[in-house]
Amino acid sequence: MTRPDTAARETTAGEGEFRSLMSLFPTGVAVIGALDAAGRPWGMTCSSLCSVSLAPPLLLVCVRSGSPTLGALTHAGTFSVNLLHHRARNVAELFASGDPGRFRHTPWHVPSHAAGPHLRDAAHAVADCLVDSAQRMGDHTVVFGRVSRVSVLTGPGRVPLLYGLRRYAAWPSGGSVADPD
Template identity: 65%
Template sequence: MKTPDVSAPEVQTGERDFRALMSLFPTGVAVVGAMDDAGRPWGMTCSSLCSVCLEPPTLLVCLRTRSPTLNALLDSGTFTLNLLHDSARDVAELFASGAPDRFERTPWHLPEAAGGPHLADAAHAVGDCEVESSRQVGDHTVVFARVLRVRVAGSGAAPLMYGMRRYGTWPP
């Protein structure tokens, strides 16, 4: 037997309502990094990512379309996904701030064949990725990428989480 719908009437969703909805979906925090043609690193905090499939290992990230990080990523065809650990909140905030000197304020390196800058001190796992395709949706671009290499730190650090407009950590 079908139950009657007693929910509130449907209303057009605005940006504020959508932000409120998505804030209730906790997620991990990452820094997406890429190198531009001049060898300069670019990066930004990203919580809009997910796995797509295992064969081939593919994920997607969503980045602001007017972001210089996205431009470097699309121009180079590669990037690095740095999954941040629970002690890296300052790094997440730095890379979300848009500060032009962010790579001068946090340690990073570029291993041979890396897709972009590795934030070894802040990341509990790093994936080097190759862009497969991209598609603009509104003010963001969805980037599909194949994961080529993965490095997992042996520290056992918990992942940094973000939800309800605040940072947290995975419970013990």
């Protein structure tokens, strides 16, 4: 194994370089939601979502450490992950905007035993999660969620919304995805 030279290990990419790198990694788009102590909904667009474990079923989301959504979900100890479908770009943009009235502009509800708001018209699937742990890393907090319930919403045209190269796109239609060996 070749060891990198010391100079390469001591440098850090700039914010612009890092943003450019991550724009080259397409990902799905989700809205993370939680209710605060007064029952008010909070939410934000999130593309930093990753599966962690099958047993137990764990995922992680990365949330800006000063976010009111983070405050609500850590206080409640629960949150929802709404995976957006391709016709919900406006919802992704709304929840990324910081508009304090975002929940007045899109239909949502909290079903019985839900962990946070479900965006019924914008999501093609929702995971309800219990906060397992959280760890601050740089300017974000990594929240590990134990998935307690999954709701898959059916209907025509409910294909995933993707984000990459600083633009939104729909999952390609036609053809099928082969299972890996």
